[in-house]
Amino acid sequence: xxxxxxxxxxxxxxxxxxxxxxxxxxxxxxxxxxxxxxxxxxxxxxxxxxxxxxxxxxxxxx
Numbered sequence: 001x002x003x004x005x006x007x008x009x010x011x012x013x014x015x016x017x018x019x020x021x022x023x024x025x026x027x028x029x030x031x032x033x034x035x036x037x038x039x040x041x042x043x044x045x046x047x048x049x050x051x052x053x054x055x056x057x058x059x060x061x062x
Contacts, residue, residue, distance in 0.1 A: 002019065004017060006040070006042040007042065008042045008043055008044045009044055009046075010044050010046075011043075011044060012041065012042075012043045012044070013041065013042045013043070014039040014040070014041050015039055015040050015041075015042065016032060016034065016039050016040070017032065017033055017040070018030050018031070018032050019031045019032070019033070
């Protein structure tokens with residue numbers, strides 16, 4: 001399991017994550033988890049409502 005946390009202080013940012021992996025027998029590669037083919041987004045919260053996704057529980061949080 002990999003847990004990724006992202007934060008922003010003054011921007012609305014789009015970003016991608018590339019995970020390099022290696023396995024038994026020398027297999028390797030790069031995985032790019034994405035949000036249905038779109039980059040992930042992280043926004044600054046100063047003065048704005050906060051929303052998130054609690055992946056471990058499979059539900060949105062506010």
